[in-house]
Amino acid sequence: MAPPIQPPGKKRVKIRKGGRWVEVDVGGEVKKGRFKYVKFVDDDGLDTYWVSPE
Amino acid sequence: MPFYEGFVYFARGLYWWLYETYCQTDTTASDYGKCYQRVISEAIGVPLFTYTGTTAPSCVNDNTCIGIQNPPWDYPVTLKDNTSIGKQLILYKTWMILNSNGGLVVDKTKCGRATVKTNAMEENLWFPFMFKTANYVSGSGPNAYNPLDNSICGLNVFYTPPVGSQIVAEWNGATLAMKIIVDINMRNQPNIYYALYAAAYYAQESSPYAIIPLDYNNDYVPYRELRNAFGYSYNGVDQPGWNAQDMISALKDIFPDRSWAVFDDNNQILYLYNLTPDYVPDWLIEKLSPTAMKVLQPPADATVAKAWLDLLNERNAQIPPQAELP
Numbered sequence: 001m002a003p004p005i006q007p008p009g010k011k012r013v014k015i016r017k018g019g020r021w022v023e024v025d026v027g028g029e030v031k032k033g034r035f036k037y038v039k040f041v042d043d044d045g046l047d048t049y050w051v052s053p054e
Numbered sequence: 055m056p057f058y059e060g061f062v063y064f065a066r067g068l069y070w071w072l073y074e075t076y077c078q079t080d081t082t083a084s085d086y087g088k089c090y091q092r093v094i095s096e097a098i099g100v101p102l103f104t105y106t107g108t109t110a111p112s113c114v115n116d117n118t119c120i121g122i123q124n125p126p127w128d129y130p131v132t133l134k135d136n137t138s139i140g141k142q143l144i145l146y147k148t149w150m151i152l153n154s155n156g157g158l159v160v161d162k163t164k165c166g167r168a169t170v171k172t173n174a175m176e177e178n179l180w181f182p183f184m185f186k187t188a189n190y191v192s193g194s195g196p197n198a199y200n201p202l203d204n205s206i207c208g209l210n211v212f213y214t215p216p217v218g219s220q221i222v223a224e225w226n227g228a229t230l231a232m233k234i235i236v237d238i239n240m241r242n243q244p245n246i247y248y249a250l251y252a253a254a255y256y257a258q259e260s261s262p263y264a265i266i267p268l269d270y271n272n273d274y275v276p277y278r279e280l281r282n283a284f285g286y287s288y289n290g291v292d293q294p295g296w297n298a299q300d301m302i303s304a305l306k307d308i309f310p311d312r313s314w315a316v317f318d319d320n321n322q323i324l325y326l327y328n329l330t331p332d333y334v335p336d337w338l339i340e341k342l343s344p345t346a347m348k349v350l351q352p353p354a355d356a357t358v359a360k361a362w363l364d365l366l367n368e369r370n371a372q373i374p375p376q377a378e379l380p
Contacts, residue, residue: 017346030331030332032331032334032336032339033336033337033339033340034339034340035339035343037331037346037347042348044348046348046349046350047330047348047349047352048346048347048348048349049331049346049347049348049349050345050346051344051345051346
């Protein structure tokens with residue numbers, strides 16, 4: 001099977017979530033204090049900002 | 055609810071059992087009786103060591119004992135900044151010597167007294183830790199020479215003539231407490247010599263927080279309702295509850311049109327209601343260090359979110375900084 005084509009401009013990152021690495025589509029980044037968060041829509045449908053692994 | 059424990063202590067003055075302190079005990083040395091504080095701070099007050107002689111330390115003779123000028127009324131020591139109401143155990147002990155040429159701190163029969171209080175007790179408890187011994191050293195514990203009246207203070211809560219080893223410090227406990235305050239109670243009197251040691255062990259279960267500043271006068275009814283649903287603190291930052299999802303449900307019901315946040319301490323997620331991360335101040339992120347922020351509902355009205363942020367910043371600015379010992 002051919003790999004899924006990533007939409008232009010979409011960035012995918014792996015985050016540590018629920019004890020495992022999950023790859024998500026990043027819709028933006030936010031910096032707060034010492035932390036940088038990546039934005040994506042989580043499984044629960046909520047806009048979620050997860051701490052960036054970078 | 056993660057459970058953790060810790061141990062903290064602080065000390066000021068000179069203490070013979072702390073490695074940072076070095077006292078010259080060689081009677082042939084020119085600086086016999088002098089003590090030096092290597093790391094913690096400058097030497098304060100009289101040298102404390104296992105005193106076995108009757109001669110005053112040299113700092114008394116050459117008038118180099120250091121007195122404290124402009125001491126504050128008390129030194130509050132907050133262990134955990136109100137983050138776990140109802141789920142915390144604190145064991146603590148204090149040890150101190152103090153004196154005043156104003157005669158207000160000691161009453162001529164005791165070497166020093168400390169006030170220790172917790173939010174659970176809300177009262178001052180006086181612990182006369184150091185009783186004056188006549189002319190001998192009590193037990194095998196730490197003792198202090200008091201240059202003001204040429205006496206020896208033995209750390210002995212219940213003064214009895216020493217027979218063998220004695221317990222020289224008591225551990226006191228406070229359950230359901232948020233913090234302890236070690237109140238040295240110097241009464242703003244100058245020329246007080248003191249040394250202080252306080253140690254505390256705490257065990258604590260962390261809590262989820264609701265983050266919504268309310269005003270008791272303007273929001274009396276919701277304030278009370280929130281207070282009954284889970285803990286409410288004056289600063290609006292650390293209102294602990296038991297279950298983050300229950301708190302979210304309650305807050306949606308009580309405050310559907312306001313902005314608020316809930317921090318899930320279990321998953322380290324900060325839930326935002328009528329908020330986006332843009333309105334979350336950096337200091338709150340630094341304080342909570344959330345792994346993630348989730349937007350339950352973006353703000354329909356930016357002024358509501360802005361009001362939450364402004365009030366939160368205002369309350370946070372009112373949280374007194376922890377006092378520092380000189």
